[in-house]
Amino acid sequence: GAVVSQHPSRVICKSGTSVKIECRSLDFQATTMFWYRQFPKQSLMLMATSNEGSKATYEQGVEKDKFLINHASLTLSTLTVTSAHPEDSSFYICSARVAAGAHTDTQYFGPGTRLTVL
């Protein structure tokens, strides 16, 4: 149980284009999803918290107009990197928090999306 998927797993795009990454909780409902970014050999950096049906809460220093987050349902959140530039190249990981039950304080992570902007 508690499986989170991400799509695509890998994407290469040209500078200036937009890329959408999907995060789905497959076997549970997630009221809250989180988006992280990981640079090589570093820990995960939280970008934003996404609550179903409301606006995302962005961490300090994260541009909300550049990283658009939509959490339209209890099982799907999307991250759109708009007008991507090479410095946006990174490993993006989402996580989902179980809506109810014994493990509501645990986040389950997706497999990640490797974005390369040329």
Next chain:
Amino acid sequence: DQQVKQNSPSLSVQEGRISILNCDYTNSMFDYFLWYKKYPAEGPTFLISISSIKDKNEDGRFTVFLNKSAKHLSLHIVPSQPGDSAVYFCAASAPGIKAAGNKLTFGGGTRVLVKP
């Protein structure tokens, strides 16, 4: 200000022996702690967690110990297996604090190598 620290960036252990990973935190509001295992180019996999009302939680080969007064937790893996070779992250949250937003604060990770 790093609120969660893993002071050992790497650990090497022989197969069959015990792996002990340490984690320290500074924020006394944290009351829920988790350990994740991560392979390169993959998302973290949840291993085990512990609430601050406990000082020990065990699940198979994994045991987490929490010392609240010292703001210290550790993960014991015994016996260690070659498949355990990965990066391990500890994380902390304050689920009872609404302003914290259920966010996880991660340590920097410890790379574990289990030698056959």
